[in-house]
Amino acid sequence: MALLQLSEPGMSPKPHQRKVAVGIDLGTTHSLVASVRSGAAEVIADHQGRNLLPSVVQYSLSKAGAVQTVVGYEAQSNAINDPLNTITSVKRLMGRGIDDVITFDQQMPYRFSNPDGVGMPVIETVVGGVSPVEVSAEILKVLAQRGREALAEDLHGAVITVPAYFDEAQRQATKDAAMLAGLNVLRLLNEPTAAAIAYGLDQDEEGLIAVYDLGGGTFDISILRLQAGVFEVLSTGGDSALGGDDFDRMIAEWILHDAKCTNSVTPELSRELLERARYIKEQLSVHNSVIAEIRRADFSWQGELDRCWFDKLIEPLVARTLKVCKGALRDAKVKAKDLANVVMVGGSTRVPYVRQRVAALFDRELMVDINPDLVVAAGAALQADVLVGNKRSDDMLLLDVNPLSLGIETMGGLSEKIISRNVTIPAAKAQEFTTYKDGQTAMAIHVVQGERELVTDCRSLARFELRGIPPMVAGAARILVTFQVDADGLLSVSAREVTTGIESSVTVKPSYGLEEDQVTQMLRDSIAHARDDVAARQLREKQVDAEGLLASIESALAEDGSLLLSAAEQEEIELALQRLREVAVGNDEHAIAREIDKAGQASNEFATRRMDASIKAALSGKALDTITVDKEG
Amino acid sequence: MSLTDNYFQLYDLPQQYVLDENVLRATYRDLQRKTHPDKFADASKQEQRLAVQYAAVINDAYDVLSSPLKRAIYMLKLKGFELDAYQSVPMGGMFLMEQIELREELEQVMNGPDPEIVLDKISTQLERQLDTLQAEFLALIPQINGASTQDSPQMVVDGAIEVVKKMQFLVKIQAEVGHLEHELLDD
Numbered sequence: 001m002a003l004l005q006l007s008e009p010g011m012s013p014k015p016h017q018r019k020v021a022v023g024i025d026l027g028t029t030h031s032l033v034a035s036v037r038s039g040a041a042e043v044i045a046d047h048q049g050r051n052l053l054p055s056v057v058q059y060s061l062s063k064a065g066a067v068q069t070v071v072g073y074e075a076q077s078n079a080i081n082d083p084l085n086t087i088t089s090v091k092r093l094m095g096r097g098i099d100d101v102i103t104f105d106q107q108m109p110y111r112f113s114n115p116d117g118v119g120m121p122v123i124e125t126v127v128g129g130v131s132p133v134e135v136s137a138e139i140l141k142v143l144a145q146r147g148r149e150a151l152a153e154d155l156h157g158a159v160i161t162v163p164a165y166f167d168e169a170q171r172q173a174t175k176d177a178a179m180l181a182g183l184n185v186l187r188l189l190n191e192p193t194a195a196a197i198a199y200g201l202d203q204d205e206e207g208l209i210a211v212y213d214l215g216g217g218t219f220d221i222s223i224l225r226l227q228a229g230v231f232e233v234l235s236t237g238g239d240s241a242l243g244g245d246d247f248d249r250m251i252a253e254w255i256l257h258d259a260k261c262t263n264s265v266t267p268e269l270s271r272e273l274l275e276r277a278r279y280i281k282e283q284l285s286v287h288n289s290v291i292a293e294i295r296r297a298d299f300s301w302q303g304e305l306d307r308c309w310f311d312k313l314i315e316p317l318v319a320r321t322l323k324v325c326k327g328a329l330r331d332a333k334v335k336a337k338d339l340a341n342v343v344m345v346g347g348s349t350r351v352p353y354v355r356q357r358v359a360a361l362f363d364r365e366l367m368v369d370i371n372p373d374l375v376v377a378a379g380a381a382l383q384a385d386v387l388v389g390n391k392r393s394d395d396m397l398l399l400d401v402n403p404l405s406l407g408i409e410t411m412g413g414l415s416e417k418i419i420s421r422n423v424t425i426p427a428a429k430a431q432e433f434t435t436y437k438d439g440q441t442a443m444a445i446h447v448v449q450g451e452r453e454l455v456t457d458c459r460s461l462a463r464f465e466l467r468g469i470p471p472m473v474a475g476a477a478r479i480l481v482t483f484q485v486d487a488d489g490l491l492s493v494s495a496r497e498v499t500t501g502i503e504s505s506v507t508v509k510p511s512y513g514l515e516e517d518q519v520t521q522m523l524r525d526s527i528a529h530a531r532d533d534v535a536a537r538q539l540r541e542k543q544v545d546a547e548g549l550l551a552s553i554e555s556a557l558a559e560d561g562s563l564l565l566s567a568a569e570q571e572e573i574e575l576a577l578q579r580l581r582e583v584a585v586g587n588d589e590h591a592i593a594r595e596i597d598k599a600g601q602a603s604n605e606f607a608t609r610r611m612d613a614s615i616k617a618a619l620s621g622k623a624l625d626t627i628t629v630d631k632e633g
Numbered sequence: 634m635s636l637t638d639n640y641f642q643l644y645d646l647p648q649q650y651v652l653d654e655n656v657l658r659a660t661y662r663d664l665q666r667k668t669h670p671d672k673f674a675d676a677s678k679q680e681q682r683l684a685v686q687y688a689a690v691i692n693d694a695y696d697v698l699s700s701p702l703k704r705a706i707y708m709l710k711l712k713g714f715e716l717d718a719y720q721s722v723p724m725g726g727m728f729l730m731e732q733i734e735l736r737e738e739l740e741q742v743m744n745g746p747d748p749e750i751v752l753d754k755i756s757t758q759l760e761r762q763l764d765t766l767q768a769e770f771l772a773l774i775p776q777i778n779g780a781s782t783q784d785s786p787q788m789v790v791d792g793a794i795e796v797v798k799k800m801q802f803l804v805k806i807q808a809e810v811g812h813l814e815h816e817l818l819d820d
Contacts, residue, residue, distance in 0.1 A: 019675075157674075186674050230662055330815050387674035397666055423696065426670060428689035486685050487670040545678075552677040600679045611668065611683055612636075618663040619645040 019156040019388040021186060022147040023194070023380025026136065026160055026174065028091040028217030028243060029347065031055050032374065033143040034381035035151060036390070041198065041378035044150045046072075051374065053146075057138045058086040059125045067127045071142045080275060083109045083267035085125045089245055090139075092217045093132040094177075095170030097121070109267030120173075133177045140181035157186040159384040161376050162489075163218040164190035165238030165403050167449050168461050171489050186387045188488040191215070192222035193233060193400055194379030195345040199370060200226045201382060201396075207340035208234075210328075212358055212366075213376075214321065215346035217243040221325045223332040223339075232399040235331035235422045237324040244281070244348035247314050251277035254313060255294070259301040269299050284310045285350045311353040318357050325361055331422050336362045343367045345375055399424050402485055409446040409455045418483050421451065428484040432498070435479075439471040445481065447491065466495045466504040479504065542592040546584040549596055550577060553603050556610060564609045576602035636687065639711055640694035650708060650771050652698065661695045701763070702800045705770050709793060712777055719794040728799060732806070739809060743816070752814055759807050763800060770796045 023041070025032045030052040034043045043051045050073070058075035060068045060082075070078070079086040089108070093101060098114040098121045111124040122129030140160075147155055160183075162174050171188055178185045192211035199205065206226050213220040220238040224231055252273040256265070265273075276294055283290035284307050293302035329336060342362045348354060349372050359366050386396050401422045407415035408431070418429050433443065443466050450458030469477055478498040485491055495504040553573065561570050580595040641648040644660050666672070668687040673680045697703045706716050735755065742751045773796065776782045776789045784792070 187671070327815065330811065383671075387671060389675050397662070397669060398671060399665065399669075424692045426685045426689040427692055428686065429693075484685065484689060487688075549677045549679075552680065600677070604679060607680055607683055611687055614667045615643075615664060615687075618667045619660065 018390055020151045020153045021157045021384035021388040022155055023159045023377050023382070023384045024140065024143055024161065025377035025380060026091065026139065027055055028089050028215055028245060029055060031139050031143055032377040033147050034377040035147060036381050036385035041381040043374050043377055044146055046146060053139065053142060055090065055139050056086060056088045057135050058082060059127045059130065060085060061126055069138050071138055080268060080271045083271045084111065087123060087135045089217055090132050090135040092241065092245070094136065095167065095173040109270045133173050133180060136174065136177035137180035140178055140183060144181060144183055155183070156388050157184040157384065159187045159189050159380040159387065160185060161189050161191045161194050161380050163238060163240050164192050164220040164222055164236040165218065165240045167240070167404055167459060168489065168491050170240065175488065175490070186384055189380050189383055190222065190236070190400055191376050192220045192236070192345065193231065193398060194376045194383065195343060196222070196224050196226070196231055196379070197382050198375045198379035199343050200231060205340065208334055208338055210339050210342045210362065211345055212325065212342060212349065213345040214348040214354060215243050216348070217241065217245050219243060219321050219324070221328045223328050223334055229395050230397045230399065233401045234334065235328045236401055236403050237328040237331070239320065239324060242317060242320060246317055247281050247348065247351070248274050248277040250313050251280055255301055258303060259299065261299060263298060266298065269296065272296065280305060281351070285352060307352070314353060318354055322357060322361050341367050345372050347373055401425060402427060402489065404449045405451055406483065406485070406491060407448050407458065409448060413455045414453060415448050415455050415458050419485055425485050425489060426487055428482055430480050430482045433479045433481055434475050435469065435472065435477045436474055438474050440474070441469045441471055442467045443469065445493070461491065464493045464506050466506055468502065468504045470497055470500050470502050539587060539589045542589050543584055546580055546592050546596055549599060550580060553577060553599065556606065560610055560613065564613060565606060573602050573606060636690050640698055640707065643691070643694050644698060650704065650774055654699065657698055661691070664691045701767050702804050705797050705800065709797065714790055714794065716794065716797065722791050722794045722798065724795055724798055724802070732802060735806060739813065742813065748817055752810055756810055759803050759810070763803050766796050766800050
C-alpha cells in the first residue's frame with residue numbers, strides 16, 4: 001500500500017480523476033483482460049499468475065438445485081468427463097442460426113435446440129438451455145472480476161475485441177453478452193486493428209502493414225496505413241469459421257480414419273480426440289515428429305506423426321487464408337512489396353507451415369517477435385484508455401471499415417447493396433421507398449449481408465418493420481429510410497416520410513440474434529438470480545445517466561454557452577437541467593427517464609452548433625472562441 | 634459549416650473539379666479527429682449520436698470527393714442534374730463499338746497465351762481513356778456554370794452527362810479487369 005504519494009510541484013495528485021477501463025480479448029480457445037497501468041498496457045493475470053483464461057464454461061446443479069458455473073482451466077480439465085455440460089469454443093456459435101449450428105453439430109458434441117423455431121439456438125445442458133450469449137457472458141464476468149480485483153476499482157468501461165470479419169449478428173451477440181455480464185461497452189474493436197495499435201505504438205511504425213490473424217476459430221487479414229497516430233484500415237477480409245480448431249478437427253478425423261473406427265463416436269471420445277489432436281498440433285509446432293496414443297475402453301490408437309504429414313493435412317485450410325490475403329491486397333490497391341511489415345497474430349500462427357506459406361506469399365520475413373496471444377488484448381487496453389479520456393485523444397485516431405456489404409432485398413430476391421464492404425465506418429446511406437397500396441401505413445425491409453447477388457446466397461440479418469407511415473394514396477408517400485453503421489460495425493435503421501416529416505417507428509426482428517426485450521429479460525433473470533434488487537439497480541442506472549448528462553451539458557454551457565446561444569436559449573436549457581436535477585435525486589425512475597429525454601431535446605440544437613463550430617475551427621485552425629457564430633443557426 | 638452544406642463547403646474547398654488530393658486528405662483527418670465517435674466514447678448519448686451522424690457524412694464526402702467519377706456525378710447533381718434522370722442520353726456509336734470490342738477481348742483473355750500482359754495493356758488503355766474523359770468534363774464546366782456558348786443549355790448538359798456515363802462504363806470494365814487479375818493470382 002502506498003503510504004506516501006510524491007507529486008511534482010503544481011501537480012496535485014487526483015486519485016479519482018483517472019478512469020479505470022480494460023481491454024478484453026474474447027477468444028475462441030482462450031480469453032484475456034488487459035489494462036493500461038503507468039502508461040503501458042499490461043495483461044492482468046489470475047491469482048496463480050496465469051494470463052490466459054480458457055474460454056470454457058462448465059454448468060452444473062448444486063444439491064439444492066442451484067445453477068453453478070465453473071470457468072477456465074478447471075472447466076477445461078473437466079471437458080472430457082462432462083462433455084455435454086462443458087461448453088468450449090462458444091465463439092463459433094455467436095450470432096449463428098440453427099441451420100449453421102447443425103453443421104457444427106457434427107463437430108461439437110452438444111445437443112442444440114431451438115425453442116422458438118427462429119432466432120438463436122440454445123445448448124441443452126443439465127441446467128437447461130443456455131444460449132451462446134449467456135455462455136460468453138460467464139467468461140466476460142470472470143475477466144471483469146479479475147480486472148476489478150487487480151485495479152482495485154470498479155470498471156468504467158471495456159473495449160471488447162471481435163474478429164474483423166464478424167458479421168452484424170455476431171457483433172451484436174458479443175455486445176449483448178457484455179451487457180449481460182454488466183459491462184459498459186466502450187467499443188467493439190476489430191482484432192487485427194487492436195494488434196496494429198499495440199504493435200504500431202510499440203514500434204513507432206509508419207507506413208503500410210498487414211496483420212495476419214489466425215486464432216482458434218477465426219481468420220482475419222487487415223491492411224492498414226499507419227501515419228502520425230492515425231490507424232487507417234484500407235481493407236479487411238477473413239473467414240469467421242476457420243482457425244486452429246479446424247486444424248484439430250482434421251487431425252481428429254484422420255486419427256478416426258487411421259484407427260479404422262466404425263463405432264459411433266461418443267461425445268466423450270470426440271472431446272478426447274480433439275484434445276489429443278491439439279496436443280499433436282502443438283508438439284509438431286516445436287518438434288519434427290510426435291508419438292501419440294489414445295487408450296480407452298471404446299477406442300484405441302497409437303501413431304507416430306511428422307511435420308510433413310501435418311503440413312499436407314492442413315494445406316487446403318492454409319491455402320484458403322492465402323486467397324483471402326490476396327483479395328485484401330487487391331481491395332486495398334496495395335502490392336505485397338509496398339508493405340513495411342506483416343504482423344502475425346493469434347495462436348495458430350505458431351504453426352511453422354502457416355508462417356512458411358505466409359512469408360512466401362508476401363515475399364518477406366514476418367514480424368513474429370510479439371506474443372501472438374497477448375497483443376490483441378494489449379491493443380484493446382490502449383484503445384480503452386484513450387476512449388475514457390486518460391490519454392490525449394488527439395494523439396490517436398482509428399478508422400476502421402465495414403467488413404461485409406449490407407444490402408436490402410428487392411423484387412425478384414436480389415440484394416441491392418446499400419453500404420459496401422471496406423467503406424470507412426461510421427457510414428450512412430439514405431434510400432427512398434414508396435407505398436404500393438392506398439392507405440398503407442407499414443412496410444417491412446429485409447436487410448442482408450454479403451457480396452452475392454441473390455438474397456438467398458447472402459446472410460439474412462434482420463427484418464425492419466416500419467410503422468406509423470401517414471396514410472396516403474399508393475405511391476404518394478415518400479419514405480426516406482436511413483441505414484447507419486456505427487463505429488462498432490452495428491446497423492441501425494430510421495425512417496421518415498418526406499412530405500409530412502412524420503417519423504416511422506422501426507422495430508427490428510433479428511434473424512439470428514436476440515430482440516432487445518429478450519436481452520432485457522435475460523438481464524432481469526440474471527439479476528434476480530443474484531438476488532439483487534432489479535428496481536434499485538435500474539433506478540441507480542437512470543440516476544447515473546442523469547448525472548452524466550447533467551455534467552456534460554453543464555461543462556458544455558460553461559465552455560461555449562454564451563458564445564453559441566442567445567440568452568433565451570441558454571435559459572431554456574438551464575430550466576430543463578434544473579428539472580432534471582430535481583427528479584434525479586428522487587426515486588421515480590420514469591420521471592428521470594422523461595426529464596433526461598427533455599433535457600436532451602432542449603440541448604440538441606446546442607450540441608449540433610458545438611459540433612459545427614468545432615468543424616469550423618478544425619478547418620480554419622483557429623481556437624473555438626475566436627470564431628463568430630450565427631446564433632440563429 | 635454544417636451537415637446541410639454541400640461536400641465542397643464541408644471540406645472548405647472551392648467547388649471545382651480539380652482538387653488537391655493532399656489537402657483533401659489532410660482535411661479529412663482533421664475533421665475526423667473532431668467528429669469521430671471515439672472522441673465521444675465518454676460523452677452523453679446525444680453527443681454520441683451526433684458524432685456518428687457527422688462522421689458518416691464526413692466519410693461519405695471523402696469517398697465522393699476523392700473519386701473523379703463520383704465527384705463529377707456530384708457536381709452535376711449540385712447543378713440540379715441527377716444522372717438517373719438522363720438515362721436516355723446516348724453514348725455515341727463509336728464509343729459503344731469500342732467497348733464491345735474491349736469486352737470481347739476481355740472474355741477471350743483468359744484462354745489466350747499471355748493473359749497478364751493483355752490485362753496490363755487493357756488497364757493502361759482504360760486509364761488513358763479515363764484521363765481524356767476527365768479532361769473533357771473539366772473543359773465543359775464553365776459552360777455548365779453558364780458561360781456563353783453556341784450550344785443550347787440542353788446540349789451542354791447532355792454533353793456533360795454523356796462524358797460521365799462513359800466514365801461510369803469504363804470504371805465498370807476496370808473492376809472486371811481487377812476480377813480477372815485476381816483470378817490469375819489464384820492459379
